[in-house]
Amino acid sequence: xxxxxxxxxxxxxxxxxxxxxxxxxDSSGGSAKAQKITVWCWDPAFNIYSMKEAAxxxxxxxxxxxxxxxxxxxxxxxxxxxxxxxxxxxxxxxxLFQDYIIExxxxxxxxxxxxxxxxxxxxxxxxxxxxxxxxxGDSVYGIxxxxxxxxxxxxxxxxxxxxxxxxxxxKEMTWSEMIALGETIKAATGKPLIAYDNTSxxxxxxxxxxxxxxxxKDDGSVNYNxxxxxxxxxxxxxxxxxxxxxxxEGWNNWIAAFNGSEAAGFMNxxxxxxxLKTQPDLSGKWMVVPTPLVEGVAGARNASNNGGxxxxxxxxxxxxxxxxxxxxxxxAGTSDEALEFYNTILKGAGAMGTxxxxxxxxxxxxxxxxxxxxxxxxxxxxxxxxEVPVMYYTPNYLAMRTALNNALQNMFAGNLKSIDxxxxxxxxxxxxxxxx
Amino acid sequence: xxxxxxxxxxxxxxGWRFITPAMILYIVFMLYPIMYSLFLVTQxxxxxxxxxxxxxxFVRMAQDQIFxxxxxxxxxxxxxQIPLMVFLAMILAVILNQGIRRFRGLFRTVYFLPCVTSLxxxxxxxxxxxxxxGLLNNLMLNLHLIDTPIGWLNNPFWAKVTIILALTWRWTGxxxxxxxxxxxxxxxxxYEAAEVDGASKIRQFFNITLPLLIPVILFSMxxxxxxxxxxxxxxxxxxxxxxxxxxxxTVALYIYRQAFVLNSDFGYASALSYVMVLVAGVLAFIQIxxxxxxx
Numbered sequence: 001x002x003x004x005x006x007x008x009x010x011x012x013x014x015x016x017x018x019x020x021x022x023x024x025x026d027s028s029g030g031s032a033k034a035q036k037i038t039v040w041c042w043d044p045a046f047n048i049y050s051m052k053e054a055a056x057x058x059x060x061x062x063x064x065x066x067x068x069x070x071x072x073x074x075x076x077x078x079x080x081x082x083x084x085x086x087x088x089x090x091x092x093x094x095x096l097f098q099d100y101i102i103e104x105x106x107x108x109x110x111x112x113x114x115x116x117x118x119x120x121x122x123x124x125x126x127x128x129x130x131x132x133x134x135x136x137g138d139s140v141y142g143i144x145x146x147x148x149x150x151x152x153x154x155x156x157x158x159x160x161x162x163x164x165x166x167x168x169x170x171k172e173m174t175w176s177e178m179i180a181l182g183e184t185i186k187a188a189t190g191k192p193l194i195a196y197d198n199t200s201x202x203x204x205x206x207x208x209x210x211x212x213x214x215x216x217k218d219d220g221s222v223n224y225n226x227x228x229x230x231x232x233x234x235x236x237x238x239x240x241x242x243x244x245x246x247x248x249e250g251w252n253n254w255i256a257a258f259n260g261s262e263a264a265g266f267m268n269x270x271x272x273x274x275x276l277k278t279q280p281d282l283s284g285k286w287m288v289v290p291t292p293l294v295e296g297v298a299g300a301r302n303a304s305n306n307g308g309x310x311x312x313x314x315x316x317x318x319x320x321x322x323x324x325x326x327x328x329x330x331x332a333g334t335s336d337e338a339l340e341f342y343n344t345i346l347k348g349a350g351a352m353g354t355x356x357x358x359x360x361x362x363x364x365x366x367x368x369x370x371x372x373x374x375x376x377x378x379x380x381x382x383x384x385x386x387e388v389p390v391m392y393y394t395p396n397y398l399a400m401r402t403a404l405n406n407a408l409q410n411m412f413a414g415n416l417k418s419i420d421x422x423x424x425x426x427x428x429x430x431x432x433x434x435x436x
Numbered sequence: 437x438x439x440x441x442x443x444x445x446x447x448x449x450x451g452w453r454f455i456t457p458a459m460i461l462y463i464v465f466m467l468y469p470i471m472y473s474l475f476l477v478t479q480x481x482x483x484x485x486x487x488x489x490x491x492x493x494f495v496r497m498a499q500d501q502i503f504x505x506x507x508x509x510x511x512x513x514x515x516x517q518i519p520l521m522v523f524l525a526m527i528l529a530v531i532l533n534q535g536i537r538r539f540r541g542l543f544r545t546v547y548f549l550p551c552v553t554s555l556x557x558x559x560x561x562x563x564x565x566x567x568x569x570g571l572l573n574n575l576m577l578n579l580h581l582i583d584t585p586i587g588w589l590n591n592p593f594w595a596k597v598t599i600i601l602a603l604t605w606r607w608t609g610x611x612x613x614x615x616x617x618x619x620x621x622x623x624x625x626x627y628e629a630a631e632v633d634g635a636s637k638i639r640q641f642f643n644i645t646l647p648l649l650i651p652v653i654l655f656s657m658x659x660x661x662x663x664x665x666x667x668x669x670x671x672x673x674x675x676x677x678x679x680x681x682x683x684x685x686t687v688a689l690y691i692y693r694q695a696f697v698l699n700s701d702f703g704y705a706s707a708l709s710y711v712m713v714l715v716a717g718v719l720a721f722i723q724i725x726x727x728x729x730x731x
Binding site: 075078081084085104105107108109110198199247249250252253395396398399402406407409410413415428429432433434435 | 499699
């Protein structure tokens with residue numbers, strides 16, 4: 001009898017202990033003097049590094065505040081979603097969100113984020129394409145972090161080998177010009193123009209965003225049937241049928257393709273530069289040109305974006321004032337320290353912020369010897385960044401992207417013959433997966 | 437009389453106390469979620485917002501081609517992979533039991549190793565081996581077995597073959613161990629008698645070994661059916677989220693994607709789970725029936 005009681009007692013006390021533990025970690029730092037801000041993000045070499053640099057800057061101004069940056073390498077959205085379902089239990093003060101996922105959280109969990117526009121952040125200082133997805137009515141919820149400003153990476157040595165002058169191509173080009181260049185390179189060197197990751201939506205997304213056309217209508221329903229999507233698929237189909245695509249199967253295979261000189265180039269965002277530099281024997285050979293223009297779509301530009309994330313403060317925080325002040329005076333600050341901080345993370349992690357006043361930093365304009373004729377690539381990317389058209393994601397971006405990419409894969413496999421078939425297949429799958 | 441009834445009550449009470457901790461854990465972590473999922477099934481769920489749809493999730497499921505495709509893939513894997521694997525496991529066990537005297541322990545370990553390997557590690561390794569310019573394709577090209585690389589990962593047909601091969605690689609050794617135990621339980625006198633009667637080795641296998649191993653075969657099949665019904669890791673990692681273009685999507689993976697990747701639609705995911713449980717239940721029922729008839 002005693003043992004039975006004992007086991008119940010042990011169990012109950014264990015349950016209480018765990019509950020009280022999670023409670024105490026929540027409320028720590030709520031006291032007046034020494035304050036602690038917790039931040040969740042996920043990449044030690046990139047956003048964790050950057051946030052720690054920001055923390056350093058802020059700690060010098062406010063020694064009483066400690067900022068703890070926590071690495072959540074796996075499924076951060078799932079953990080946040082569980083916390084929001086539980087009314088904010090276990091959540092940090094600040095977290096980093098991918099731009100494509102944040103609209104889902106803003107719409108599905110209304111009132112969960114602090115309105116930073118009301119807190120006095122000046123959003124005219126940020127790249128506008130970053131601000132739009134985090135805006136809802138008059139409220140703006142995030143502090144933009146990095147840009148995924150895109151360009152077309154080309155191997156200058158292969159262009160030379162094809163009897164052309166690489167410098168003639170360092171300009172804004174259309175896709176037909178790019179395809180013509182690819183055909184010449186292919187004829188002379190046998191290499192396809194583009195290393196293409198068959199499992200990824202990145203390529204098509206870059207093309208469509210460069211046109212300024214949205215994947216969704218204003219009412220939130222999917223919008224595949226547009227000149228932007230159709231022309232982009234037509235370009236991909238042309239590249240494929242002319243043998244200008246090197247089909248890679250997944251991310252690692254794709255990196256191996258361009259680092260192993262299987263193709264004369266690829267298209268993606270500036271954050272790939274770190275990966276390029278892991279292949280030092282290609283030093284001096286790469287050059288970056290503006291994202292090619294999708295013809296026949298009004299509003300199309302030679303600039304686009306792929307990836308990027310932003311910082312958000314949860315309404316459940318007990319340290320709202322400190323958390324907001326921290327973000328305002330570092331990530332959105334115009335003090336010399338704040339601007340120098342942006343300059344530091346560009347050099348240290350290749351992280352380019354989207355805070356426009358930061359673009360004057362010395363690391364932005366520095367020539368880079370890794371690139372052909374020491375191209376100052378960051379200066380180019382930051383110029384293109386200001387031109388990137390706005391793209392909205394809605395809560396259904398992932399379903400939209402999976403459905404369209406599956407249809408594309410079926411087109412490359414020869415199962416879908418026409419562009420209209422591709423769009424119809426994507427629409428059908430989207431409808432089934434979302435139930436809308 | 438009186439004394440014994442109070443003694444019984446004492447025993448009863450003590451019994452209840454003993455099972456209380458387990459019951460509390462069961463209620464909190466099993467019963468409550470199951471009950472709650474019954475409520476979830478009737479909802480269309482988006483974060484904080486939810487809406488009552490009654491049986492709407494099941495209507496939606498009936499029209500969801502991807503769900504039906506996923507279910508058909510589960511059955512394809514089940515019908516092709518399980519017989520293949522059970523047959524291989526049996527052959528390996530017979531060879532290890534009768535043919536090989538030396539290094540038997542070593543071979544047993546080698547065949548068993550795959551099933552204790554990390555799922556993620558082996559899926560990633562298989563990806564590298566199987567890509568178009570991977571080791572397997574290059575080897576077959578060099579031996580002139582094929583003219584063009586096989587799309588193990590990006591051709592809808594070959595991706596299914598890849599899953600079947602990977603599952604077979606992983607679980608054959610595990611099942612082989614059951615067959616080894618089964619073989620050791622067969623009396624050697626039976627073989628001696630057959631030997632005297634002049635039966636060949638092959639005849640012995642089909643007329644003695646196979647019939648006596650049927651309980652093990654059934655056990656192997658039942659456990660594997662369950663595993664294949666819940667197949668998740670291989671299509672998620674090896675063929676990249678059920679790719680190419682849903683060609684290796686399974687029900688378990690689709691449930692996960694509905695709940696945690698695409699829509700946060702816990703209602704629809706719960707409805708899908710109930711159907712998966714139902715299908716697995718029916719299969720288990722059939723198998724138990726078969727097992728009983730055998731006995």
